[in-house]
Every structure is written in structure tokens, then in C-alpha cells.
Amino acid sequence: MIKWTHDTVRRRFMSTSAAAIDWWNHVGHAPKDPIMSVTEAFLSDTSPNKINLGVGAYRDDDGRPVVLQCVRDGEAKIAGTGFLESVSASVSSKLVEESVKLIYGKDADFIKEGRFAGVQALSGTGACRLFAEFQRRFYPQSKIYLPIPTWSNHHNIWRDAQVPGRTFHYYHPDSKGLHFAALMDDIKNAPDRSFFLLHPCAHNPTGVDPTEEQWRDISNLFKVKNHFPFFDMAYQGFASGDLDKDAKAMRIFLEDGHLIGCAQSFAKNMGLYGHRVGCLSVLCADAKQAVAIKSQLQHITRAMYSSPPVHGILLVSTILSDPHLKELWKKELKVMANRIHRMRSTLRESLKKLGSPLNWDHMTNQVGMFCFSGLSPDQVNRLMKEFHIYMTYDGRMSMAGVTTSNVSYLANAIHEVTKFG
């Protein structure tokens, strides 16, 4: 990127005639987003056998996107609702209240005491970005510690918010599990009061989560180091099928007295991908501070997009505050999570049956939407070119894209590219 100064601009254009000045000559092509570009490539592929294991968007067993019944019912309920100018205060606070209950537990003290600042956000991305901007404003010298690996957009988010990124060990490529000792070391060696990003469940992209025991150890060490734990909760309900179980890590941190921050997304677990509904919450020492922090968060959003889109917010708050709809949602969530579990088992079994020389235990050990397959970029490329199977180059497979009808084809393809080790 060229560093343009005014002098440069002046010199460059002094002699040009008035019409059709090319201001954008120095603007290069942005690199393609690694995840979105998988979808793009998939869409332009005409093969009838093509499989999209790229973006983490749930598909049913026919490979089709799903609109949950609770969402359809919710939509019928809100159709023709009185008009809202910008998200009214009561709708906003309803959404926030219901959202935080989901992650912290409905009886959490600080919810009752108003000791948290919560605002709706543009899904998980928006919530993370809002926090990153807030972090930079109040801790301008701070950094963010991101696990290796993490969702690729995490790096972009904090970078664009001008918070430098650091990493900590997480995934062990040999065991295809958690590199716990190295993780704890990195937490210990980071300067006190560092900001860490944690995936509370269904780690993206690896699907590798700490055990409860390990979470307790991590929480203790965080206390010692006085680190700030920031959770990105994008898959609550998708890991185990149970919302509370999937929030266990956060509840542990809460018990231990941490004042955490959390980005929540309803994209996956409610299938509201395109509506951009999420929530950012920051726990506070008292209600007064909560009001102050909330005002600062809103100040940031005002200059970014003013207010969030109402439709998704209405849907989520309707579903979460209607006991019947909420129960329906939980059932549907279990169905989605179970289908993914089944596909993990089926694929693993199929590979075993084909006589794969590799160990595919991780396929069922890992949780959530993704399997960090261990496939190399070359193997991923072969899958794409020869078999029309699409995934990101890090070998991350979205298991949501696996169906009863494509699992054999998929197993064969994976076996083909890995049978020689």
C-alpha cells in the first residue's frame, strides 16, 4: 500500500485534465477472505457431486439451509407489529436481558443487580469489534491474545481496531487435541492483566475444547495473572446440544469472580445468519459503572452504524421470552447438534471401513460444527480439484455440510487423498 501524502496527490494530478481523474490507481485487490472465498468457489462449481464444507452454516440432511420452526413461528408472531423507528429501548433491553441469561444462567446475581453493560451487536463479529474498539479506547497500550489457531476474522477485527494481536498455544497438531501445558505456560508468561480471547465451547476451527477440569485451572491462573477473559460464544448449544452445558466454562469463570466480557452470536444456534443478531456484555463492579460502560459502547456504535437492525432483534427477543418458542428452539438445537454428531461418527466409521491408515479419533473427539481434519493444503486442494469438495486450506471441515447422501462420497475422497499417509 502506497503511503499517500497530499504532496504526492498534488504532484500526481497537477497535469491531468479535469475529467476522469483516476483516484484509485493505488488501490490494489484485497486478498480474498479465506472462508468466504470457499463459498464463492463452491457456488461457481457446476459438478453435481460438489460438497461445501466451508462456511459454518448449518445444513439439514438434504444439504439445505434451515429456517428453524421457532423462527418461522416467531416471524408470524411479529408480522405486522407496530413500527419501530430505531430499536426501541424496551426491545433492546429485552434482547440483552434474555441473551445474558442464556450464557450466565438466569439466576446470576449480577443480572438481577444490573451489574453488567449489555448492548446488541451485529452478530459475533460486531460484538467482538465493539469490544476491540472499547478495549483500545480504555487500554490503548493493550494487546489481545488469540489462540493458535482461531477464527481467521479475529485477527482482522482487532487489527482494524488497532489493538495489536499476540498468540497463545492452543491446538496440538500431533494429538489433534489441546496443547494444555503450552497453553498454561503462555497464560503464565503473558504480562499481568493481559486481554485474552477464549472460545467457551466448540472452538473454531479446531473443535477442541478444554475439559471442565482444565477450564478450572485456566480460570485460576487467570486470577493469579489478573488477565481479562473475553469469550467469543458463537456456538452455544452446538457443542453438546445443551445450552447450559455449553456455557460451563463461562459459569466457572463467573464462580471464580472474574468480571468477564462476552460476545454472543445467534447466527448459528438460531439460524439467523443474515440478520446479524448478537450481544456484547461486559460484567461490572456495580450498576453505576454498567451504565457508564453501556453509554461508551453506544457511543462507539453510533459512529459505526447508529443502531442495529431491528428484525433479527425482534425475532430473538420474541423467541427467548416466549416459553413455548424457547422450548421449541432448544429441541431444534438438539436436533441440529445430534445430526452433526451422527455425521461425525458416520464419517469416521466410513473411513475406518475403507481401511484408512490414519487415526480419525479426532473426528468424534472434536466438538461443534467443525472438524480440524489434519489435511494438508495440498490434500485440500486435491479434494477441491478432483472431487469438488470445498473447505478452507487449514483443513477445517464444516460437518454441517455432511449428509447421509454425501458421506460415502466424502469418505472415499478423503481416503483417496490420504491413503498414502
Added chain:
Amino acid sequence: MASTMLSLVSAALPLQENHKGKMNLGSSDCSTFLRKEKRNPFMKTKSFGRINMAIAVNTSRFEGVTMAPPDPILGVSEAFRADNSLMKLNLGVGAYRTEELQPYVLNVVKKAENLMLERGENKEYLPIEGLAAFNKVTAELLFGAGNPVIEQQRLATVQGLSGTGSLRLAAALIERYFPGAKVLISSPTWGNHKNIFNDARVPWSEYRYYDPKTVGLDFDGMISDIKAAPEGSFVLLHGCAHNPTGIDPTPEQWEKIADVIQEKNHIPFFDVAYQGFASGSLDADASSVRLFAARGMELLVAQSYSKNLGLYAERIGAINVVCSSADAAARVKSQLKRIARPMYSNPPIHGARIVANVVGDPALFNEWKEEMELMAGRIKNVRQKLFDSLSAKDKCGKDWSFILKQIGMFSFTGLSKVQSENMTNKWHVYMTKDGRISLAGLSLAKCEYLADAIIDSFHCVS
């Protein structure tokens, strides 16, 4: 294990101070943030051990965060809601109201939403650049279908979160690719413009615009200031229905503005938030933008459907960049996407689908044009009635004709801050302190009352 933990705790745990010097974050002032960071939050903890641990983890590290200042525009609505007076009138936010002072959902929007409900479309992610059908119709609405910039594919259009979101994308693009370049904004302008450029770290300065003496355009001042700015500045222009003044340049003046911008190699940057609301005609209201495009200039245009389709809450708009080549447009588009991805990944679908359905369907589009004329028409009627009331009641013979000359939702009354406060405190008329009233919130029935309030504030308060 426990004892080791305790000793680690007492050795390393900091105790948060109770900060006396609170941070003032009214303006995004970096130095204030930095001052806090240099303070040493660590205190000796040897004798406290366990208790310290409990205190420390319950003390937030955001202890020093103070209340952000209330938003001057949205704060007005909040204050209005809290007022119990029966006479109260909300002329704050530029949100359209019917004669009964009720919010208005356009019929075409209801129809589009019903269509969408019936179709039961999915809720998958949009591409980063937004809904293709929306991007297509929004560009055509702005430039006219068949416009060379569209035919030649020289236009990069990316769906944004209404006007604010689209402006912010553009601001981020400017910051990245024209570091140090300034944006010239009108004095006055919409309050949030400054916030957007500040947060995007784009420097700005003002050009003269409003002339309090004539309650009209300070055209010479405007031209002069645009000329004086460093070459290659971005000039933020309101496409029509200037906010907050309601004062628009004439077509001849637009030509001269385009002349001086070309002369100085500036880049025009239009904020089009009221297409259709100024004159009632969608095409006529886009003429300033089309004038510039027709000259072959490269320009930026932020659009919003908050007002003209009443989609305030759905956050639907777009950023358009007219480039001199298709290749440049492709590159610019890719960079706008790169800015959007770490902000919110992809934009919301609902509003985009509504607009695509309304603007893309000839029957609905025509119906929309009719509703647009009705809304703009109501505002014109209200302007007339207010003018008549003021002229009839005002014994001092002040010329109130500027109310008729101004265009769009707003009128810049010329009331000072103190006078505006009188409007609120004495008359329960809520408006912004810059003297701006939103005529969209005024009914014919309330014109006389408002006239009384204005006359009182103008003549009896100084």
C-alpha cells in the same frame, strides 16, 4: 496446591485503586486515555493475600469509565419521552410522522414484507458486499438505469448499514488509502458526521454553508473555503434536503461547486439520505449526484433508505464509488469488503430484501413513488401553514419566507441555543439546540402553537 496458589496470589495480585481522576471521554481524546494507563495500578499486597484476591477480581478494570455524552439528536427524543406535558411536540429526530403524529409504515413495505413472509426465504449470510439484487437497484435508483457509470461497470456498490454505516465504510477507505487527506464538511452539518470521521481517524474541517443573516446559503463562503482547501480533499455534500438547514444549492450553484471541485482536484463525497423527500421526485432529488457523474468525475455517494422507505430500524443503505475504470471499481469494491468483514462480516438481509422487492418491482416502485409524493407533500403543506401562522402572528414583521425556501424534513429556524432551550423549557417543543426543527414531526393542527412558541422564543429571549 492451594498454598502455592495463595502465595502466588499475594505476591503478584494487584489491588485496583479507587480512581479519583475519572476519564472524560466526551471527545475521543487519546491523551486522556493515555494518562490513565501510565498510573501504576499495583499496590503492595503482602499482608492481605486472600482478601486481596476477592477484592481484586470483583473490581473492574473499567473503573474509570465515565458516562459518554448524550447524543444531541437521539437525546432529544429521550427527553421528549420523559416530558408529561400534553402540549409537548417532538421536532427532534428526522423521522417522518403522519398528520396524527404517528410513525408511518409505508404500504409498499408492508406488501414487500408479506411477499417475503409468503416466500419463506432462507436466512443465510449475505455476501460481504450485500444482496446483489439490492446493490443493483440502489445504484439504478441513484444514477438512473442505463447511466454510463453503471453500463461501463465503473461503479463499486456495497450494501451498508444505512447512511451511518455506509459513511463509515467510506471514511475507513479514505483513512486507509488517502492518509492525511481531509474531509470538508459543511457548517453546520448532521451531528454524527463528525463522530464518524473522528472515530475513523479522518481529519476534517468545515466550509461555510449557512448564512444566518439571510437564513440561506453562504455561497461565496462555500466556494471560497472549498478553493482554499488543500488539493485532493474530500468534499462532503448533501445530495438534497441539507441536514440540518434544509438549504440546497440551486442547479446553477451546483455547476459552480462542481467547477471548483474539479479545479482543485477534490473528490466529491455525497451523503444522500433524503432522495425523494426534497422535491417528492426520486429522480429530481438525484440530479446533483448525476450532474457530477455526467462530468466524468470520480465520486463517493452514501445512501440511506431510513427516511424515504421508512426503514429506519432495518439499517439499509449503500456506499457507491464511481471510478474511472471497471478495474478500479473492482479493486475499490474488494477493499470496501475488506473493511466490512472485520466490522460486521456481512450486512443484514431484511432491509435489503425489502428495498430490492420494492424498487425492483415496477408496480411496487410506482406505488412507492406515490407514497413518497404524499409524504413530501405533507411536509410542504406543513411548511406553508407554519409560514402563514408565523406571518399572521408576528407583529414585528420578520421575514419568515425562508421556511418556504428551505427543503426537506428540516427547517433551520435561526433560533439560538438559548432560544431553542426556551422552546423546550417553556413550550415543551423539543428540537436540537442548533435551532433545527423536524417538520416531519409537525402536524397542521400544531402549526399555530408552534408559531406562538417560535415568535416568543425569537423576540422575547436573547
